[in-house]
Amino acid sequence: MSQPCPRTLFRTRIKFCGFTRPGDVRLACELGADAIGFVFAAGSSRRVAAEEARAMRQALAPLVDAVALFMDNPVDEVREVVRQVRPSLLQFHGNEDDAFCRAFGVPYLKAIPMGGELADQHPSALHTRYPGAAGFLFDSHAKGSSGGSGKTFDWTRIPVGVQKPFVLAGGITPENVFEAILATLPWGVDVSSGIESAPGLKDGDKMRHFVEEVRRADCHVD
Numbered sequence: 001m002s003q004p005c006p007r008t009l010f011r012t013r014i015k016f017c018g019f020t021r022p023g024d025v026r027l028a029c030e031l032g033a034d035a036i037g038f039v040f041a042a043g044s045s046r047r048v049a050a051e052e053a054r055a056m057r058q059a060l061a062p063l064v065d066a067v068a069l070f071m072d073n074p075v076d077e078v079r080e081v082v083r084q085v086r087p088s089l090l091q092f093h094g095n096e097d098d099a100f101c102r103a104f105g106v107p108y109l110k111a112i113p114m115g116g117e118l119a120d121q122h123p124s125a126l127h128t129r130y131p132g133a134a135g136f137l138f139d140s141h142a143k144g145s146s147g148g149s150g151k152t153f154d155w156t157r158i159p160v161g162v163q164k165p166f167v168l169a170g171g172i173t174p175e176n177v178f179e180a181i182l183a184t185l186p187w188g189v190d191v192s193s194g195i196e197s198a199p200g201l202k203d204g205d206k207m208r209h210f211v212e213e214v215r216r217a218d219c220h221v222d
């Protein structure tokens with residue numbers, strides 16, 4: 001007889017990012033995603049207009065967060081997305097400072113670039129620099145470069161003792177998410193390329209497999 005899953009009080013949150021089609025949003029919610037991300041960063045192959053994101057936001061199931069992702073966008077662009085899309089969380093990948101990130105009255109995650117030369121990654125430096133952040137997202141891109149590359153970074157570089165929830169991102173796939181969770185014990189995991197058939201086009205089988213692997217990690221006991 002198989003062992004029942006141990007009941008823990010914690011489960012790893014799942015954010016799927018880079019949606020361009022309302023049907024994919026609906027399916028992701030049914031499969032158990034906790035948050036759905038829309039990319040507004042200039043030059044991204046997953047970039048959507050505020051009007052498109054607004055339509056996808058309406059496809060969101062209750063109790064699922066809508067996350068708006070930016071990278072050094074002008075303040076008016078961010079304001080317009082917030083007005084039209086009503087995201088419950090913002091995610092900033094560029095050189096935005098705490099004052100900028102807080103200016104929209106919406107909780108925010110600050111993405112910390114973990115590729116290339118590391119800067120600001122010491123826990124106390126992160127807290128000092130972004131006191132208003134709801135949490136941090138460690139991603140594989142280098143400072144100034146775009147994310148969503150499907151590449152991992154060296155998880156041992158994640159600072160020890162971060163006092164806020166952190167999300168692991170960058171090259172996470174259905175095949176490595178189990179190992180990634182056990183290695184880093186994140187608050188949540190974020191994936192874009194690893195659940196796609198092409199940039200912006202999500203794959204139902206990959207999303208399902210990803211969620212199954214996260215649940216398996218959450219039930220795992222050494």
Ligand SMILES: O=C(O)c1ccccc1NCC(=O)[C@H](O)[C@H](O)COP(=O)(O)O
Nearest residue numbers: 017041044146147148150170171192193
């Ligand atoms: O997705 C983009 O094109 C993008 C552009 C600029 C900054 C960030 C971007 N994406 C970030 C994400 O989608 C996720 O936070 C994360 O990096 C996951 O990406 P992936 O490695 O593709 O799983």
